[in-house]
Structure formats: C-alpha cells, structure tokens
Amino acid sequence: MSASSAALRFPKDFHWGYATASAQVEGSIDQDGRAPSIWDTFSRLPNKTLDGTDTTVTTDTYVQWRGDIELMKSYGVNSHRLSLSWSRIIPLGGKDDPVNQAGIDWYREYLKALVDAGIVSHLTLFHWDLPQALEDRYKGFLSRDIVADFERYARVCFESFGDLVRDWFTINEPNVFSMMGYLFGSHAPGRTSNREKSAEGDSQREPFLVGHNLLLCHASAVKSYREEFKQKQGGQIGLVVNMLWGEPLDDSAENLTAADEFMAQSSGWFIEPVVFGDYPPSSRKIFEGHLPKFSAEDSALVKGSCDFLGINHYSTFYIKRRTTPAEPGVPWTILHPAVELGIHDKHGNEIGPVGGVNFVRIVPWGFGKLLDWTWKKYQLPIYITENGAVCPNENDIPFPDVLDDHFRIEYLTKYADQVAMAIQRGVPVKSHLMWALTDNFEWQEGHTARFGVTYIDYEDDCKRYPKKSAAVMKEYYRSRIE
Numbered sequence: 001m002s003a004s005s006a007a008l009r010f011p012k013d014f015h016w017g018y019a020t021a022s023a024q025v026e027g028s029i030d031q032d033g034r035a036p037s038i039w040d041t042f043s044r045l046p047n048k049t050l051d052g053t054d055t056t057v058t059t060d061t062y063v064q065w066r067g068d069i070e071l072m073k074s075y076g077v078n079s080h081r082l083s084l085s086w087s088r089i090i091p092l093g094g095k096d097d098p099v100n101q102a103g104i105d106w107y108r109e110y111l112k113a114l115v116d117a118g119i120v121s122h123l124t125l126f127h128w129d130l131p132q133a134l135e136d137r138y139k140g141f142l143s144r145d146i147v148a149d150f151e152r153y154a155r156v157c158f159e160s161f162g163d164l165v166r167d168w169f170t171i172n173e174p175n176v177f178s179m180m181g182y183l184f185g186s187h188a189p190g191r192t193s194n195r196e197k198s199a200e201g202d203s204q205r206e207p208f209l210v211g212h213n214l215l216l217c218h219a220s221a222v223k224s225y226r227e228e229f230k231q232k233q234g235g236q237i238g239l240v241v242n243m244l245w246g247e248p249l250d251d252s253a254e255n256l257t258a259a260d261e262f263m264a265q266s267s268g269w270f271i272e273p274v275v276f277g278d279y280p281p282s283s284r285k286i287f288e289g290h291l292p293k294f295s296a297e298d299s300a301l302v303k304g305s306c307d308f309l310g311i312n313h314y315s316t317f318y319i320k321r322r323t324t325p326a327e328p329g330v331p332w333t334i335l336h337p338a339v340e341l342g343i344h345d346k347h348g349n350e351i352g353p354v355g356g357v358n359f360v361r362i363v364p365w366g367f368g369k370l371l372d373w374t375w376k377k378y379q380l381p382i383y384i385t386e387n388g389a390v391c392p393n394e395n396d397i398p399f400p401d402v403l404d405d406h407f408r409i410e411y412l413t414k415y416a417d418q419v420a421m422a423i424q425r426g427v428p429v430k431s432h433l434m435w436a437l438t439d440n441f442e443w444q445e446g447h448t449a450r451f452g453v454t455y456i457d458y459e460d461d462c463k464r465y466p467k468k469s470a471a472v473m474k475e476y477y478r479s480r481i482e
C-alpha cells in the first residue's frame with residue numbers, strides 16, 4: 001500500500017464487511033420445512049456446474065453460522081450483507097401459501113446474534129433462489145403473477161425482521177439473473193434459445209420480460225415498505241445492480257458513443273427505470289420490439305423506487321464500436337450488440353492483471369470513474385454491496401499456501417482506496433461490502449472459484465481458515481475509519 005493510501009480516511013458511520021448469499025452458503029436445503037429452490041433443481045442436473053457440486057451443503061452455514069459470526073468479529077467488520085432464502089420462509093412461495101415459522105425463527109436468531117455482535121445487517125430479499133414451486137406454477141419471473149407473490153414475501157420479511165434490519169435490498173443483480181438464466185441458460189432456471197442446452201427458452205425475448213417483471217417486483221415491495229413499514233421501522237430500501245465500467249478505447253466520436261450506450265444498457269437497463277421511470281432511450285432504439293413498455297401506472301410505480309443504489313462491481317473493460325456482427329452467445333451481446341468489450345488499450349497493453357476468473361482484472365481507476373459517473377448521472381447514495389476477486393489458480397494452490405492471497409489483497413486495498421478518494425470528491429459512498437466472507441458455491445463455477453477472505457476446506461466438514469486478506473482489511477479499515 002502506498003503512503004497516500006495510508007492517509008485516506010472514511011467517515012465514522014461507514015459500513016464495511018463481507019457479503020454472502022443464501023443459496024451459496026446455507027446448505028441444509030431440506031431442513032426445518034424449507035422447500036426446493038430453482039438453484040437446487042438446476043445445480044443437480046448433469047453438467048450444470050464445473051465440478052459437479054450443487055447447493056446441498058455449500059459452506060454448511062445453516063449449521064455453522066455461529067462460528068461465522070465469531071469469524072466476522074475477529075475480522076473487525078461493522079457490517080455484513082446476507083440474503084434470505086424465499087423457500088425457507090414461504091416454501092411454496094405464493095401469496096396464499098403458508099409461512100414457515102421455523103425458517104423465520106432461524107433467520108431471527110442469526111440476525112439477533114449479528115445485532116448482539118455489533119454488526120449491521122444488509123439484507124437482500126432475493127439473490128436468485130426462487131422457490132421451485134413458483135417456477136412450476138407459472139414459470140417464475142416470466143409471469144406477471146410473480147409480482148403479487150414477491151410483494152407478499154417481502155411484506156412477511158419486513159414484518160418478521162424489520163426490528164433487526166434497517167438496510168433492505170430487494171433484488172440482487174436483475175441484469176445478471178436475466179442474462180444468465182434466460183439468455184445463456186447457464187444459471188437457473190437455465191432457459192435459452194440454444195437447444196443443446198435447453199428444450200425451452202427464447203434468448204431474444206425472455207431476458208427483457210424477466211427483467212421487466214423483476215422491476216415490478218422490486219417496486220411493489222418498495223411501495224409496501226414505504227407505506228406500511230418505513231415510518232415505524234426507520235429503515236431504507238434499494239436495488240442492487242451489477243455495474244461494469246466501460247472505458248472508451250479512445251476519444252473518437254464513435255467509441256465515445258459506444259461506451260455511453262454500453263453504460264446505458266449494461267447498468268441503465270435497471271437503474272434508469274427506478275430513477276427516471278423508463279428504459280434508457282438508446283436501449284429503446286437498439287432493442288426495439290424486445291424491451292417491454294411501461295404503462296403509465298407501472299412507470300409511476302417504478303420511478304423513484306430506490307432510497308439508494310446498491311452496486312456490485314468487479315471490473316472494467318475497454319469499449320469500441322463493433323465492426324463485425326456480434327456472435328450470438330457471446331456473453332456481452334445483450335449488453336449491447338453493437339459494441340465490443342476488450343482488455344487491451346489502443347497500444348495493445350492489458351488493462352490490468354487477471355486473477356482466477358476471467359471477468360475480474362485489477363483496474364482500480366475504472367472503479368473510481370464508475371463511482372463518479374453513477375453519482376453524477378443518478379444522484380443516489382451508493383452502497384457497494386459486492387466487490388472482490390479470485391487469485392490466479394487459487395483453487396489449485398495447496399493449503400496452507402493458499403492463505404497467502406496477495407492478489408486479493410492488492411485488489412481489495414486498491415479498490416477500497418478508490419472508495420475513500422470518491423468520498424473525498426463528494427460522492428456519497430456509504431459501504432464497502434466485499435465478496436465474499438468465505439469461499440462458497442459460485443453458481444456454475446461450483447466450488448472452483450474461491451472468492452472468500454476465508455478458505456473453506458470442503459473435504460473436512462467445511463472448516464474455515466482465515467486468509468491473509470482478512471487481517472489486512474481489518475487493519476486497513478481500523479486505521480482509516482475516523
């Protein structure tokens with residue numbers, strides 16, 4: 001860390017810590033009345049995860065959660081982001097389906113223990129694990145029926161946990177959920193036009209429809225929170241969007257416009273409706289006929305439905321105008337078919353060192369630009385809800401050498417510096433929640449992508465071992481929070 005890093009400061013009320021998500025850590029998928037989620041079903045199908053692992057055990061947090069709170073205390077954090085499993089709370093998911101008291105009791109115990117430990121919870125209602133029953137009943141987020149069911153689920157959560165939680169997040173990364181689940185079919189529910197992967201799906205249409213219904217779910221939950229709970233509980237509520245930074249490859253007019261359009265679609269697809277009440281004008285043009293229209297009533301419901309913006313940020317790409325037709329199936333085409341994402345600058349230099357997953361490179365300056373751009377454009381307080389990296393070949397490094405995670409340390413400290421510098425410039429960044437508390441079930445990567453500041457020994461009862469980064473970040477924040 002440079003001398004200038006040591007001089008950086010964070011305000012007294014700054015929230016920092018680590019994040020998790022229910023399907024990625026809990027396991028115990030048939031305990032105490034919990035019913036299956038779409039990720040239980042999907043991850044069990046052949047060849048859906050890289051190493052054949054599924055959601056059955058993951059990091060066994062349903063059993064080992066007390067130890068995790070002790071771990072967090074030892075890491076010095078003041079916050080933790082976690083998500084609720086909808087099918088633990090309402091096993092069949094629907095608005096007239098029974099609530100599972102055992103599920104509520106388990107989360108209450110966990111959330112109370114966090115309060116007792118002096119750790120603030122940032123609670124996400126939906127981090128991708130939809131009750132399977134709703135997928136079976138009406139195809140989940142493809143149907144508008146989901147809106148009333150989500151709204152009731154949210155209300156049950158506000159009622160049950162609102163005395164323990166002030167910072168609510170409705171939906172994690174609607175952009176990634178729609179793309180991965182309905183364009184590529186590589187996440188649950190696995191729908192795609194690629195018939196080698198799935199018998200059903202329409203990659204051109206379904207991601208946009210699902211995205212639209214996700215926005216209506218989010219906005220209905222917010223409405224109910226604001227009307228029935230906000231005043232007495234004194235909390236706030238927002239949405240979490242995955243945001244890349246797209247840096248124009250050069251300052252030619254065509255690449256500047258390409259980068260603008262890329263940011264409008266990749267981030268604005270969900271942020272513009274919640275801020276301005278409609279999809280970005282450039283996306284409306286590009287995806288003509290695919291993006292659903294908001295009725296006046298829906299637009300009014302969605303507009304202004306965030307008290308703050310949650311940002312999951314991992315990396316930066318160079319953007320240029322595409323000169324050849326987009327290959328169908330290339331991950332980023334839905335983010336904009338007429339742009340190309342690159343990792344080399346105009347002189348051929350790589351944008352930053354790459355870690356163990358190809359979508360994360362260390363590009364701290366891109367994060368700084370993203371924070372400035374987001375604040376300027378959307379004027380909402382910002383919560384960084386995820387940010388993290390995997391070390392090169394991390395899954396192949398033998399224990400205990402793997403605990404010396406200097407690539408992650410470089411990434412996290414440099415990204416934290418960017419947060420402090422943005423705050424100095426007047427950008428209201430309120431939290432830095434890093435991904436992740438422990439190695440976990442990384443969706444289609446199974447257990448192979450280790451994002452944790454804690455190593456999990458999957459062969460030995462999911463024993464936890466702190467990596468060096470946990471101690472470095474503890475000292476980093478201890479010495480910089482006012």
Ligand code: BGC
Binds near residue numbers: 172242442443
């Ligand atoms: C998701 C996490 C995921 C992480 C790393 C984010 O898109 O919200 O659930 O584990 O990225 O891949």
